[in-house]
Amino acid sequence: MDLIFKALADATRREMLDKLLDQPGLTLGDLIAGTEMRRQSASKHVQILEAAGLVVTEWQGREKKHFLNPVPIQEINRRWVDKYSRTRADAILNLKQALEAGSTGKRK
Numbered sequence: 001m002d003l004i005f006k007a008l009a010d011a012t013r014r015e016m017l018d019k020l021l022d023q024p025g026l027t028l029g030d031l032i033a034g035t036e037m038r039r040q041s042a043s044k045h046v047q048i049l050e051a052a053g054l055v056v057t058e059w060q061g062r063e064k065k066h067f068l069n070p071v072p073i074q075e076i077n078r079r080w081v082d083k084y085s086r087t088r089a090d091a092i093l094n095l096k097q098a099l100e101a102g103s104t105g106k107r108k
Helices: 002-008 011-022 028-032 039-051 071-107
Strands: 055-060 063-068
Touching (some): 002 011, 002 071, 011 028, 011 039, 011 055, 028 039, 028 063
Antiparallel strands (some): 055 063
16 A cells, blocks of 8 residues: 555645546656657656556557556545545444434423
């Protein structure tokens, strides 16, 4: 999981993932189109994303296509985000029930 967090810590890599979410199957050239990034730098970023399992590649003829793999991000979501969201949601639900019980008790 450390590799995933390391990969997601960089804004350039997050932008690459966003591009792949919007347009699966981009080549390296497509990923850096409209930026000032050199192919060598982009290649290093993609290697980090691949090592983290966030990007998978597929050769189509002479082109190397890149695809987002959302599974590692979903694992982070389940392990970290959902766990904390659930706690907050439970607290809000308990508060709501306590308030409703209190207002019901006052009417009697």
